[in-house]
Amino acid sequence: MNRASPVSLLLVLITLVFVASIPSYCEIAPAGVLPTPATGEGAISISLDSDTYAPGDRIKIRVEAKSAGFLYLYDIDPAGAITLLYPNRYQPDASVSPGIISLPGAGYHLVVGGPEGLETVVAILAQAPIDQLSPSSKEAFRPLDMKPQALVTELSTALAPTTWTSAWAQFTVYQPKGIVHIESQPTGARIRVNGHDRGLAPNDLILPAGKAKVTLIKSGYEPFSETVVLHDQDMIDIDARLQAAMPYPGNYAVSLPIFFGVDVGMDSIGMEIGIAHAVGIATALRFTGDAAPAPGETYNYGPELDLDLRLHLHVAERVAVVLGGGIGLQNTALAPTVTDGMSALAITIESDVETELFPSFVLGLDVDLGYASIFAGYHLRRGFIFGVGIQF
Numbered sequence: 001m002n003r004a005s006p007v008s009l010l011l012v013l014i015t016l017v018f019v020a021s022i023p024s025y026c027e028i029a030p031a032g033v034l035p036t037p038a039t040g041e042g043a044i045s046i047s048l049d050s051d052t053y054a055p056g057d058r059i060k061i062r063v064e065a066k067s068a069g070f071l072y073l074y075d076i077d078p079a080g081a082i083t084l085l086y087p088n089r090y091q092p093d094a095s096v097s098p099g100i101i102s103l104p105g106a107g108y109h110l111v112v113g114g115p116e117g118l119e120t121v122v123a124i125l126a127q128a129p130i131d132q133l134s135p136s137s138k139e140a141f142r143p144l145d146m147k148p149q150a151l152v153t154e155l156s157t158a159l160a161p162t163t164w165t166s167a168w169a170q171f172t173v174y175q176p177k178g179i180v181h182i183e184s185q186p187t188g189a190r191i192r193v194n195g196h197d198r199g200l201a202p203n204d205l206i207l208p209a210g211k212a213k214v215t216l217i218k219s220g221y222e223p224f225s226e227t228v229v230l231h232d233q234d235m236i237d238i239d240a241r242l243q244a245a246m247p248y249p250g251n252y253a254v255s256l257p258i259f260f261g262v263d264v265g266m267d268s269i270g271m272e273i274g275i276a277h278a279v280g281i282a283t284a285l286r287f288t289g290d291a292a293p294a295p296g297e298t299y300n301y302g303p304e305l306d307l308d309l310r311l312h313l314h315v316a317e318r319v320a321v322v323l324g325g326g327i328g329l330q331n332t333a334l335a336p337t338v339t340d341g342m343s344a345l346a347i348t349i350e351s352d353v354e355t356e357l358f359p360s361f362v363l364g365l366d367v368d369l370g371y372a373s374i375f376a377g378y379h380l381r382r383g384f385i386f387g388v389g390i391q392f
Contacts, residue, residue, distance in 0.1 A: 029168065032076040032148025033122050034155050036166045043067055043165040044125040052172045053112040059171075061085070061103040061110070063123050069164075070094040071101060072124045072133040074144065074151075078117025078173060082144040082151060084133060085110070085121070089140045094129060108140070116173050126164040130155070176209035178234035182216070184224070185241045189216040195370040197317055201240070209234075216240045217257065219276075263375060263387025270385070272310060277368065277391060282308040282324065286382055293335040301331040301353055306360055306381055318368040328358040328381045 029035055049060040065071060071094055073086035087094045091105045104110045112119075124130070132154055136142035144151060182191055184201035191198045191205070192215040198205055201216060209230045216224040221242035228236050259280070261272045267287050274280025286304040293299030310324035333353045364377015364385070375387040 030076075030118075030120050030148075030170070032080075032082065032120060032151060033168045034124060034152050034159075034164075034166045036164075044071075044123055044167045046073075046121065046123045046167045046169045048121070048169050048171055050171065052174055054175050055112060055114045055116075055173065057112045059110045059112050061121060061169075063101040063103070063167075065096050065098055065101065065125050067125070068095075068097050069125045069127055070129050071096045072126070072130055073103065074122050074133065076120040076122065076148050077113070078115050078119055080148055082146065082148060084135065084142040084144060087135045088142070089135060089137075092135050094133075096125075112173055114173065114175075116175060118170055119173050120168055120170050122166060122168045124155075124164055124166045126159065128163065130159070132158055176232035177206055178209060178230035178232065178236065180205045180207055180212070180214065180228060180230070180236045180238060182214065182238045183240065184216050184218065185239070186218070186221075189218040189221070189224070189240065189242060191216055197314075197368065214238055216242065218242055221245055257391055259373070259389050259391040261373070261375060261387050261389030263385045265379065265382040265385040268306075268382045268385070270306070270382070270387075272387075272389070274310070274312070277320070277366075277373070278312050280310045280312070282306075282310055282326075282362075284308075284379075284382060286328070288330060293333075295335050298332050298334050301333040304328050304330040304358075304381065306379075308360060308362055308379075310362065312366055320366045320368070322362065322364040322366050322375065322377055324362040326360050328360045330356045330358065332356055 043066050045064045047062045049062075050057075053059055061073070063071065063073065071086060072084070075083045075085055077083075086101075086103060088108075090107050124133070132151075134142075146154070181204050182201050187201060189201045191201055191203060193205065193207065194213055207230055209232050211227060211229055213225060213227045222245050224240040224242055226238055226240070228238070230236065257276055259272075259274050259277050261274075261280075263270050263272070263282075263284075265284075265286070268284050270282055270284025272280045272282035284306040286306060288300045288304045289302045290299035306326065306328045308324040308326035310322055312320040312322055314320045331353050332355075358381060361380040362377055362385075364375055366373055366375045366389075371391050373389040373391070375385075375389065377385055379385050
């Protein structure tokens with residue numbers, strides 16, 4: 001058996017004494033938490049009704065103050081954005097008595113947002129009001145436009161030592177989700193999830209937990225639909241084998257989805273019909289006819305007819321830029337001049353009608369709402385136009 005030397009035993013003893021002399025901390029305060037002075041510890045505590053929330057969940061906060069003072073509560077989301085939760089427009093008075101303070105109060109509720117990550121709620125109980133944390137008169141919950149560490153520095157400078165105490169709690173923001181792997185035979189089918197376009201198959205989609213209706217559409221084939229139920233961390237495969245569409249009488253196969261829209265301008269009305277919300281043909285009438293032309297002058301004879309070809313270029317999942325061009329056709333005529341002394345009944349005067357052509361151009365944005373859409377843009381001949389559409 002080997003025996004340790006006296007020197008080795010002495011080194012071990014020194015190491016143990018050194019480690020024992022280091023102060024231990026139960027937890028390290030995250031950025032944005034004002035460290036509590038030693039004399040103020042234990043005067044306030046904070047707890048939540050859960051340690052994990054999904055975006056959209058409601059949260060309840062419980063604060064226990066062991067002495068009277070002024071209570072301030074702020075939230076630091078995973079991106080570092082700070083929001084003052086208390087006092088607020090519904091509860092503007094920060095003064096509290098010893099006891100339990102529960103949030104939300106009457107008339108409102110607190111909802112967890114995004115992004116995903118670790119979120120912190122900080123409570124401060126001070127002996128005097130904190131001007132830096134006063135509520136907003138314009139917003140229900142005041143956003144603090146500064147970084148968490150900058151807020152700590154400002155509060156540490158403004159508050160006198162031993163006049164306040166703090167506590168904090170953290171929770172995780174997490175959206176339960178799963179992965180759906182989608183393939184189609186043949187490939188290239190357009191994927192729609194709950195009515196929203198999600199690209200072409202094959203594709204891997206990350207979807208929130210819950211029910212999702214997956215539809216695949218391809219020209220010449222019957223649509224394929226399947227409803228899946230996703231749980232957190234699920235991986236589901238959809239292998240859609242599309243069936244050829246039954247031909248209509250006359251051997252016309254099922255075409256791509258069509259859409260129809262109407263739009264209006266200050267002095268015009270138009271319509272558009274297109275295929276797959278990608279390309280369309282538009283026509284419009286602009287009411288430009290002159291009711292009482294002056295003799296001997298050229299006037300507009302009837303409304304102007306506009307014809308355009310429009311392309312819907314998708315720049316996001318539900319937003320498309322609309323580019324188009326075409327022509328405007330306007331009939332014009334020369335108002336006849338009646339010679340003095342000539343009876344208007346003696347001769348029938350018919351003016352020659354000529355057609356003038358004008359180039360036209362349209363630029364706009366189209367927002368897909370599922371089975372409907374809204375459109376706004378500018379037309380070179382018609383000015384600003386606004387419209388709505390439906391898809392079949």
